[in-house]
Amino acid sequence: MSKLELKNINTTVNVGTNEEKRILKDINLTLDDGDFVTLLGTNGAGKSTLLNIINGSLKPTSGEVLLDDENLTNESEVKRAKYIAQVFQDPKMGTAPRMTVAENLLLATKRGQRRGLRLRKLDKHMPEFSRETSQLPNGLNERLNTFVGNLSGGQRQTLSFLMATIKRPKLLLLDEHTAALDPNTSRSLLELTDDVVKKQKLTCIMITHQLADALKYGNRTIILNSGQIILDVKGKERDKLSEDDILQYFAD
């Protein structure tokens, strides 16, 4: 089970200065187990901030974050990493460049645990990593002993995705994770994402600016505008939506 609840989330930054800005306004949202949400909104709408509130890198000014009824609001980002995995837009984030692909994968299998001398056990895991990467695009399976800093952006992003999901997270957050990739690489990572989210029955939020992808992938679409949810649809109501319908929500 993986149920995410956001209760009355408000986020204001630079409080008391003339830079004060209210980013998220009274967000109430419940994600049911297995919901795969595509999250849309104009630049600056607050999408990344919302993910930051969920992953714990930013504390809300008020409100609560609950995962499976456990109140995480005051839990650190490190503690939440045990349950919540994220892939960012920048392929350089989320992987260690001076370690090999296999070493990065080993760290990912231990997500949320204390890090000790675990790298010694690398050999034992190589067959598993070979198998895990053999189905992936970008020839990552031939790069297991390559330093991550020497991978292409597409390979590195595929690795980031595998690291986020190799140990099943309760919640997967994707912040425009294919936006920096060429069209073909982006497509194969999106297809892989869809496949893994369905197979592992993950609860997932994926930020995208591609309207077609927002409707094609997932089971639920949410639009954020000036820090508020202005559309939240799933099921038949969502099936009826066209890209043009969605565009209306972007009009000023």
Ligand SMILES: Nc1ncnc2c1ncn2[C@@H]1O[C@H](COP(=O)(O)OP(=O)(O)OP(=O)(O)O)[C@@H](O)[C@H]1O
């Ligand atoms: N720590 C901060 N200090 C000041 N302003 C911030 C901070 N974090 C976010 N903002 C501002 O809050 C607004 C929302 O930012 P956020 O990154 O969440 O938007 P977004 O919807 O993800 O946008 P994009 O589509 O451009 O990635 C923006 O105007 C941003 O500049």
